[in-house]
Amino acid sequence: MVKRIKIYALTALLICMYVDTFAQEKKVSLEAIFKENVFSQKSVHGINWMKDGKYYSSLVRDNGKAQVVKMNVATGEQEAVLIDGNKLGIDFSSYSFNADESKALIATEVESIYRRSSKGIFYVVDMSSGVSQELMDGKKISYATLSPDNTRVAFVMDNDLYYITLDDNEVHQITKDGEWNHIINGAADWVYEEEFSMAQAFSWSPDGSKIAFIRFDESQVPEYNMQLWGPLYPQDYKFKYPKAGEKNAEVSIHIHDINANESRLVDAGAEQDIYLPRMYWAGSSNTLAFIRLNRLQNQLDLLYANAATGKSKVILTEKADTYVDLNYNDNLLFLEEGKGFLRTSEQDGYKHIYHHDQDGKLINQVTSGDWEVTEVIGVDQKAKKIYYVSTEQSELNRNLYAVKFNGKGKTLLTPAEGNHGINMSPDHQYFVDYYSTANAPLTVSLKEAKGDLIKVLEDNALLNKKLKGYALSKKEFFDFETVDGTRLNGYMIKPADFDEGKEYPVLMYVYGGPGSENVKNSWGGMRDFWHHHLASEGYIVVCVDNRGTGGRGRDFKHVTYGQLGNLETQDQIAGANYLAALPYIDGSRIGIWGWSYGGYMSSLSLMLGADVFKTAIAVAPVTTWRYYDTIYTERYLQTPQLNASGYDDNSPLSHVDKLEGNFLLIHGTGDDNVHFQNSVALVDALIAADKQFETFYYPNRNHGIYGGNTTWHLYNMMTDFIKRKL
Structure with missing residues (x-):
């Protein structure tokens, strides 16, 4: 009797220890993501290399005002304050130096126009005297740029081009x-x-x-x-x-x-x-x-x-x-002394670097192989060496390499698996490495050109500490073959307490547009943590990169030409079928969601894959490519006059009669990119087809659907829909 009591007591103690351990790991809540901003990572912003290569400048804040500080590369320590917003009385948000660093341009009260355009109030700062000169009496202007001889600033105002001569402040239109x-x-x-x-x-x-x-x-x-x-x-x-x-x-x-x-x-x-x-x-x-x-x-x-x-x-x-x-x-770069130019092209099937003479004649192809150069980082013309980032290790990773102009002497400088974003000094002696993986947030490191570490500038130690307090499962990568033998990459986020003996509902996340990549070994953002929240509620979240996406060569990307939506949807349906066959997946509860091109894809997937998808959410979707812009659409489909079927055959408007599952359609009425008109047309077509669905619009919100309480409201609503309908 005594022995049995001891066994019960020990069992109870072990259960309590397990429950207590699990209780210490909190679930990822919507409040933590969208209201408390718990999972935001830190970075190092505004780094600009200085002309001698021994220093770089960085934008920081002191007592609420911006400062530009001078950092010693060798020690990683701050040596001076170059521009002090407190002394100038200007709370600037951006800065740039001229070539000899005798002057700087700073901007304040900057307001966005569209995605990349903006206007603001600009000042020229004389670096020797510290005196600032306001341009155009404080009127807002765009793209202020110092002339190479330091005598003028050019800019755009009210759709016209101007310049100011700095010595007399005279305006020339x-x-x-x-x-x-x-x-x-x-x-x-x-x-x-x-x-x-x-x-x-x-x-x-x-x-x-x-x-x-x-x-x-x-x-x-x-x-x-x-x-x-x-x-x-x-x-x-x-x-x-x-x-x-x-x-x-x-x-x-x-x-x-x-x-x-x-x-x-x-x-x-x-x-x-x-x-x-x-x-x-x-x-x-x-x-x-x-x-x-x-x-x-x-x-x-x-x-x-x-x-x-x-x-x-x-x-x-x-x-x-x-x-x-x-x-x-x-990536076109002209070399000094008329020694030709370097450029990138995917003409051999993969994006690679080519060296031409000044008259355009090909000297040699610098890089080659069944992998892609994703970015040219720098060119050391004296050493005849090119620094570039590529997918050679894996299409999931991005690593830094160096190679000679003649294609020889290739060296891997960042061997760690993951994604390396690189900011290299003009003299090519140092670089800042912005490194992350799917399961480790950003680490920003200062390194020598050979890859040796000088100093860690940001390790996100606080975020890593916070993450240990949450029940998070690792993002797992997988691949599978479709019926025609095409290999597709995917990732999966399982519940932290995943049990292979159970069956789980699945929510697939898709973008899928030409040249895009969602399945990468890099740290995600807010959206990833929303997926972790769903995992904590008992869902498995999966993402599959369909044909047409990037990082895998020209043929894989260009195969969707002339028929956007066709093969991509087939691949998402194939992904759902692959998942449904897994023993721990409830094949009757598979949903899909996406934004923009992804909203187009989720809409089509639910309509054309009614036998595998139960639920879909489409945020700001294109519903007919006839409503989208010339440059993007015609690049992949030609014009509607030349390829009408390419526009109509795979439009969700053409398949509303096939809708069987649960559908939530969301759009911002102030979307200058994918116009609200797309969703209006889809709603009209669904009504005509006598299909029931749910929809929500956000007044005056643009394509990003944000501002104030908007993001919280949006994801809260989508979470509720998934719980009700999946």
């Missing part, structure tokens, strides 16, 4: 025809900004004697009318947005000669329906290089223009049966 929704000088229009990742559209020549700029004539581009709700009478916000197949802005390149006070047109060819998305001074102030793309983006030309006459000639041409992706050809 280069263009005078700028007008809202008609003419833009020196700044990108909406679609260039969104799809070619550019906002500033002017550039000083190396000697500061000329400014090259792009002019956008968007007079004939159709307007989109976006109503802004709030006042007694809603306001109309009309802006130029070229939808697929519609008229684009007519673009032209001009070169303004400061001394002659005259501008000349650059010859970009006879065809007007083109794109001119990039300009570069080709090693001197006499030659301007620029890229020209045809409307269908299947031919890219590199041209040289004589800066004195505007006459141009084609130096290099690249063609494709599908499209030439500018993002994969956006």
Whole structure:
């Protein structure tokens, strides 16, 4: 009897110890993610390398005001305060130095316009005296840029290009025809900004004697009318947005000669329906290089223009049966002393580095293999060495390498598996490594060029300590083959108390757009922790990168050309079927959600995969590519006039009759990117098909759907829907 009591007591003690241990690990709550910001990671921002390579500057805050501090690379210690917002009485948010670091530009009261565009109040700071000079009497301007000779600042205001001479503060207006929704000088229009990742559209020549700029004539581009709700009478916000197949802005390149006070047109060819998305001074102030793309983006030309006459000639041409992706050809660097240029291209099937002479003739392909160069970090012209990040270790990872111009002597500099974001010094002696994995937050380290550690600048020790107090399972990577033998990558987040003997519902997360990647060995953000919250509530969260996504070569990415949504949806359905066959998955409870392209995908997956998907959430989805912009859509589908079936066959609007499961549709009415019109059209089609669904709109919110209490409200609502419907 005594022995039995002891056994019961021991068993009870062990149970209490287990319960107590598990109780110490808290569940990931919505409040912790969205209200208390528990899981935000720290980083090191505003690092700019200084000219001698022995120091870098960084933006910090002291007593609420910004400071630019000077950091010693060798010691990692702060040596001086270069710009003090407290002394200037200016709470600036960004800064930049000129080449000799004698002057700096700082900006305050910066307000965003669209994704990359902004305007603010700018000051020039004399670094020797510490005196600041306010530009344009405090009027808000865009893209203020010091001339290389330190005598002028160019900027855009009210769609016109200007410069100020600093010695007398005199304002010089280069263009005078700028007008809202008609003419833009020196700044990108909406679609260039969104799809070619550019906002500033002017550039000083190396000697500061000329400014090259792009002019956008968007007079004939159709307007989109976006109503802004709030006042007694809603306001109309009309802006130029070229939808697929519609008229684009007519673009032209001009070169303004400061001394002659005259501008000349650059010859970009006879065809007007083109794109001119990039300009570069080709090693001197006499030659301007620029890229020209045809409307269908299947031919890219590199041209040289004589800066004195505007006459141009084609130096290099690249063609494709599908499209030439500018993002994969956006690493053009001209070498000193006319020794040619380096560029990237996926012309051999994978994105690699190529070395050309000054006339465009290929000298050699620098890198090669069944992997991709994702970014060129720096070029040491004296040592003839290129530093780049690639997927050579795995498409899930990003690692830094160095290689000679001739392709020899390749060295791996960051061997640790994961994702390495690199900021390298101009003299290529040091770099800052922003490193994370799927299960370890950011570590920011200062390293020598060979990869040796100098100092850890941020280790997120506090976040790591917090994470130990939560019941978190690791993100697990897996792959599987579809019926046609295609290998797809995925990751899975299981409940922390996962039991193989149980069956769990699954929520799949999808984006899936061309060149994107969600399945990577890098630390996630707020959305990942929402997935961890769902895991704590008994769901398994899964993400699968379908065909068309990036990191795996041209063929894998371009296979969706002409039929967006078709193969991608097949792959998400294949992923759901693969999961349903696993013993611990409840195949009758598989859901899917996504945002933007992902909302397009989740909508299609629920409609076309009614036998495998029970529930879907679509946030800010494209519902027909006829409503989306020219540059993005036509790159992958051609125009609606040339490929009507490519636009309609895989539109959710064409498949509303197949909807069987639970559907939640969410959109912001102030979305300038994927217009609210997309969801209005889908709602109308679902009503006509007599389909029941749930929908929610966020007044005046843009594509990101945020601001104030919005994010908390959104994820709380989606969580409730998943619990009710999955």
